[in-house]
Amino acid sequence: MVQCRWRRRRCVAITVLLSTFLIYQSLLANGVTYNVINLGAKPDGKTDSTESFLRAWASACASEIRATIYVPPGKYLIREVYFSGKQCSSRQKKITFRIDGTLVAPSDYWDIGNAGAWIKFDRVSGVSIYGGKLDGRGTALWACKASSSTNCPDGATTLAFYNSNNIVLDGVTSINSQMIHIGIVRCHNVKLQGTMVSASGTSPNTDGIHIQLSSGVTVLNSRIATGDDCISIGPGCSNLWIENVACGPGHGISIGSLGWQLQEPGVQNVTVKTVTFKGTQNGARIKTWGRPSNAFVDGVVFQHLVMVNVQNPIIIDQNYCPHNICPTQQNSGVKISNVTYKNIRGTSATSVAVKFTCSKKNPCQKIKLEHVNLSYKDQQAKASCANAEGTTSGIIVPTSCL
Ligand SMILES: *[C@@H]1O[C@H](CO)[C@@H](O)[C@H](O)[C@H]1NC(C)=O
Numbered sequence: 001m002v003q004c005r006w007r008r009r010r011c012v013a014i015t016v017l018l019s020t021f022l023i024y025q026s027l028l029a030n031g032v033t034y035n036v037i038n039l040g041a042k043p044d045g046k047t048d049s050t051e052s053f054l055r056a057w058a059s060a061c062a063s064e065i066r067a068t069i070y071v072p073p074g075k076y077l078i079r080e081v082y083f084s085g086k087q088c089s090s091r092q093k094k095i096t097f098r099i100d101g102t103l104v105a106p107s108d109y110w111d112i113g114n115a116g117a118w119i120k121f122d123r124v125s126g127v128s129i130y131g132g133k134l135d136g137r138g139t140a141l142w143a144c145k146a147s148s149s150t151n152c153p154d155g156a157t158t159l160a161f162y163n164s165n166n167i168v169l170d171g172v173t174s175i176n177s178q179m180i181h182i183g184i185v186r187c188h189n190v191k192l193q194g195t196m197v198s199a200s201g202t203s204p205n206t207d208g209i210h211i212q213l214s215s216g217v218t219v220l221n222s223r224i225a226t227g228d229d230c231i232s233i234g235p236g237c238s239n240l241w242i243e244n245v246a247c248g249p250g251h252g253i254s255i256g257s258l259g260w261q262l263q264e265p266g267v268q269n270v271t272v273k274t275v276t277f278k279g280t281q282n283g284a285r286i287k288t289w290g291r292p293s294n295a296f297v298d299g300v301v302f303q304h305l306v307m308v309n310v311q312n313p314i315i316i317d318q319n320y321c322p323h324n325i326c327p328t329q330q331n332s333g334v335k336i337s338n339v340t341y342k343n344i345r346g347t348s349a350t351s352v353a354v355k356f357t358c359s360k361k362n363p364c365q366k367i368k369l370e371h372v373n374l375s376y377k378d379q380q381a382k383a384s385c386a387n388a389e390g391t392t393s394g395i396i397v398p399t400s401c402l
């Protein structure tokens with residue numbers, strides 16, 4: 001630092017000023033850190049640490065400089081927790097969670113089973129989560145549901161963001177969620193990368209990532225093994241980018257179910273690129289209910305997909321109706337247009353590898369197949385079309401029915 005040999009008094013004053021300025025600068029750059037252990041959390045997996053996480057959040061969100069909430073290694077028992085942006089300072093800056101530990105849900109599934117979400121963020125902006133493992137402890141609830149007992153709660157989404165902007169999830173792991181692992185609803189500009197999801201292939205409704213009413217969502221470099229959809233895209237989504245994902249087991253990547261409501265926002269501009277599906281029920285799927293609706297799907301690209309023993313590698317199903325719950329089967333009102341399947345190869349686990357079952361009232365339009373090669377047990381796979389219009393280019397196996 002400065003050597004004060006000359007005009008000592010003035011020099012010391014300047015040095016102190018300079019140091020204060022530098023500390024202030026580094027605070028602005030690095031912000032403040034709230035370690036949950038200092039706030040009372042216990043990394044023993046047994047002591048309820050919810051309050052210390054909420055105290056850390058309250059301080060971070062009142063902060064006018066960047067704040068980091070640090071969760072050291074260990075297991076933290078967390079009850080239903082709600083991080084609300086409503087109480088944040090209007091000058092709140094970025095809030096970062098750095099999680100080196102595991103958050104575990106209560107062992108009794110009733111504790112969070114009707115909460116909607118276990119870890120919920122609402123109306124936040126500029127929140128990033130780096131690392132961390134979230135253990136929803138869902139196995140007992142899945143068993144309850146499988147036992148056809150009517151006395152089971154719906155189950156909670158493990159991590160949910162609602163009404164939020166500029167969110168980053170980097171290296172987050174979610175295991176054994178009661179229901180959906182990660183939910184993104186009414187959000188804008190969300191980036192998920194290095195997400196790992198793991199749950200049993202028979203666990204019910206445990207979608208890996210569910211996106212709805214959101215725009216500008218990117219999912220990169222992720223691995224999702226679960227019992228329901230790898231990634232599901234609900235109504236009102238636009239400008240989504242999904243790239244370099246490994247799916248399976250599970251139900252594949254699905255746009256839908258759409259068109260349950262008469263008035264429903266559409267899905268626009270979705271890219272799904274470089275995804276491997278292993279042993280999944282579906283690969284690239286679009287599904288709509290057979291009901292009147294003004295919803296639509298416009299501008300979807302599925303490209304560079306590899307299918308390994310997938311039951312329905314390419315499927316549009318506009319008569320979607322699981323468990324026969326539909327009062328009457330009508331024509332779907334959802335208009336599907338401009339969907340491209342490009343460079344898709346691999347194996348189908350059923351003889352029909354490409355299936356377009358579109359609405360009689362609203363046929364699928366501008367379906368494009370380019371370089372598709374799917375086989376079925378070294379046999380000729382089949383394609384089946386109903387009410388589908390489109391074009392092909394390059395090698396198409398099985399032969400197109402468009
Ligand atoms: C489509 O979405 C991507 C992001 O996924 C975005 O970069 C692009 O600008 C969007 N295209 C249009 C026409 O909005």
Ligand SMILES: *[C@@H]1O[C@H](CO)[C@@H](O)[C@H](O)[C@H]1NC(C)=O
Pocket residue numbers: 268269270298299300301338
């Ligand atoms: C089809 O969708 C793609 C991808 O969203 C988009 O870039 C393109 O402009 C659309 N084409 C038409 C004719 O709508």
Ligand SMILES: *[C@@H]1O[C@H](CO)[C@@H](O)[C@H](O)[C@H]1NC(C)=O
Pocket residue numbers: 373374375395397
């Ligand atoms: C399709 O893929 C199979 C298996 O990878 C390969 O043997 C076959 O040559 C491909 N067909 C065409 C027409 O490229």
